[in-house]
Amino acid sequence: MPSRAPRYRPASPKRRKDNRPSSSQRGYDARWRRARKRKLADDPLCQRCLAKERSVIAEEVDHIDPVDGPNDPKFWDPTNWQSLCKTCHSKKTVLEDGGFGRQKHTVKSGQSIEFLFEVAQAEIDHGKTGPETDASAD
């Protein structure tokens, strides 16, 4: 067996990961957890339910204006946060990602997010929801 000089391999340059959104998203977790906790302490009630004169404990902090991940400055802007209960948050998620196989709803000019909530509520009222119905919330 011929002996070969061990080939020297220079250490490969560290791969930069900053173009991978998933890794940067992992980094925001702790910071977001703290921000979320603070927001829920400041506004413990669901702000959407509150507008309908219902007091529901908020469990989620939602970005009013949809954000493009934690690198989006709007992500960390407290004026872009609202406390939501799980029901309202899942409604909004449905609107934003077209969950449950629905067509995605987007805000068109002249439409308010309120309008979209009405659409979502109507769909939920008509039994088009997926498994996450909120029988206990009302």
Ligand SMILES: [Zn+2]
């Ligand atoms: Zn709510």
